[in-house]
Amino acid sequence: MITVTDLRKVYQQGDRTVVALDGVSLHVDAGQIHGIIGHSGAGKSTLVRCLTLLDRPTSGSVSVNNKELANVSDADLRTARRRIGMVFQHANLMDSRTTAQNVAFPLELIGTPKAKVAEKVSALLELVGLTPFADAYPSQLSGGQRQRVGIARALSSDPDVLLCDEPTSALDPKTTDEILELIKSVRDRLNLTVLIITHEMNVVKQACDSVSLLEAGRIVEHGDIAKVVADPAGRLSQALLPMPGELPDDLPAGTVLDLLYSGTQATEPVISSIARTFNTDVNVLAGSVEHLGEHQFAHIRIQLPEGADIDAITKHLLGNGVAVTVKETK
Amino acid sequence: MDFFNDLMTNPGITKAMWPAFLETMQMTGISALFTVVVGLPLGILLLNTARGGLTPNRGLNVLLSGIIVNITRSIPFAILMVSLIPLATLLVGTSLGPIAASVSLTIGTIPFFARLVETALRDVSAGKIDAALVMGSTRMQVVRKVLVPEALPGIIAAMTTTIVTLIGYSAMAGLVGGGGLGRLAYNYGFQRYEPAIMVVTIVIMVLLVQLVQIIGDWIARLVDHR
Structure with a gap:
């Protein structure tokens, strides 16, 4: 597990603070996958650099399995960093090293015996499905394969936390799905704590158990996917289950309702139950239905004709x- | 056929050419060796003491980059060579011969090579260095396992350029007592006005430079996996 407490980073840019x-x-x-989502400029990159201690936070703490990382001495910093495995947007592999040598890098740093390295590297390559590419150089691999090498490399120091910085932002949709599936499967096998920092809502939809919305250096919304989605006024809910904002001008008279529910919350087929119980027409105007985590969520906009008993419905x-x-109707 | 006859019989070619060639090789070889031994670490220091490097150190960077490297590089080589004669005498006991000339050749080339190394190292992306640090590398490990191996094709190219430059400089060193092909061309070709010697020397120098460049490019390609 990872706990971040009141992390602040302040720096001087000329005269400005x-x-x-x-x-x-x-x-x-x-065992949880947590997404941190934000637009560019929200502080994502700074957060990554503070979590990996490439930059020292101004104040606050970062702890992994109750071991403090942010306030350790320089000498302990390298050991502390090994508790967090990191996956980068552009993989950042060493071009002069083969796949196997890249994965071996963190092990070489601490002088792991050669036989042990070979054994571990081959196990990791099997985990990420790259065994046939052990001797290929990064320039011979596709973007998705490079990212797999990056994941294997991040796992080779047996970290407690996998920190993924925009892991799929440079990949096409199909490869994105594959990489997210891989992250989920290594989480399941190794019981890792995973943090995914991204600007893509799609990544949150597909992979995350919980999510935080980062804005101007603050977390403005956070919680389990089911919890944040259930709040129709919330920004995350609106982003995850989008609904057109404006009602069309030529809408016939009547009352418009937005309904938000999950497959497990609603005890009856929602739309048809309104029609049956209140003997009224129901017109569906817009909606989105998404599978988020283990649940199905629906955000449906319906219109009821004039004279329907809105309060009762x-x-x-x-x-x-x-x-x-x-x-509001016009 | 006088010219070709001259080629076969001129003692400047039959007797003096081979020793002169060996002297040139000796000067170039010794200088290249010491230039790399000193220049590579200097290039690494130039990069890493600068702002944004692994160990930023403004004072040291100004000393190395601004004072030592820039001043040495701004003195024309011919003048630098003459001014370093006393140092050569101090180090090797004589101001004459290829070994003495290697002293000033080395000192003149180190800053040039160090700058080329610095540029090659700068091409290694910051992301790779960050990745190595995040994985728990020491700064020394970043230099040895990331910076130098990743910049190796560029460093090999820098060595090639440096050796080619050294071959040219060594000819100049011949004029102030270094010996080698430069002196041969000057003494026989210019002072005694023997065009055959001049031509043969030029041809040898051109072939030598071509050979160095071809081998250098070949090795650079061999280590380049980008």
């Missing part, structure tokens, strides 16, 4: 575990 991280706290349990829906927002 820039607060890049303004008290970031988060906690991720072992809302009450019925709330009773069934559906969040309802009544939209």
Whole structure:
């Protein structure tokens, strides 16, 4: 597990004082994949550099399995860093080394005996599915294969935490899926704590158990996917289950409702139950249905004709575990 | 056919050419060896003491880069060579011969090579260095396992350029007592006005430079996996 407490990073840029991280706290349990999402300039890069201790935070602490990392002496810094394996956006492999030699790099640093290195490297290459490419150089590999090497290399120092910095941002959609599946499968096998820093909501949808929204150096929303999605007013919920903002001008008279529910929360087929119970027409205007983590979520916009008993219908829906927002009609 | 006859019989070619060639090789070889031994670490220091390097040290960087390297490089080689004669005398006991000339050749070439090494090392992306640090490398390990191996094709190219430059400089060193092909061309070709000697010397120098460049490019390609 990893715990970050009140992490601040302030630096001087000429006369200006820039607060890049303004008290970031988060906690991720072992075996969880946590996404940190933010636009460029939100402080993602600074957060990565502080978590890996490439930059020292101004204040605050980072601890992995209750061992403090951020405030250790320079001498202990290298050992501390080995507790966090890192995967980079562009893999950052050494071009002069083959796949196997790249994966062996962290082991060489601490003088691991050759036989042990060979054994470990071949196990890791098998884990990421690159055994036939052990002797290939990075320039001979595809982007997805390079990222697999990067993951194997990050795992070779037996870290407790895997920190992925935009791991799929340079990859095409199909390769992105493969890399995210690989990250999930190594998490399952090694019970790793995984932190994925990204600007792609898709990555959060596909891989994360919980998520934080980083904005201007602060975490403005966070929680399990199910929890953040359930709040229709939340920014993450709106990003994960998008809904067109404006209602069309030529909409016939009636009342528009936005319904948000998960497959497990709603006890009845929601739309047809309204129609049956209240003997009314229901017109679906827009919606998105997503599989997030283990649950299916739906965000549906419906219109009810004039004269429908909105209060009773809302009450019925709330009773069934559906969040309802009544939209303004023109 | 006088010219070709001259080629076969001129003692400047039959007797003096081979020893002169060996002297040139000796000067170039000794200087190249010491230039790499001193210049490679100097290039690494130039990069890493600069801002954003592994061990930023403004004072040391100004001393190495601004004072030693830039001043040495701004003195024309002919003048540097003459001014270093006393040092050569001090180090090897004589101011004459290829070994004495190697002293000033080496000192004149080290800053040039160090700058080329610095440029080659600068091409190694910051991401690779970050990756090595995150994996727990010491700074020394970053230099030995990342910077130098990743920049090796560039460093080999820098060595090739340096050796070619040294061959040219060694001819100049011949004029102030270093011996070698430079002196041969000057004494026989210019002072005694024997065009055959001049031509043969030039041809040998051109072939030598070509050979060095071809071998250098071949090795650089061999170690380049980018």
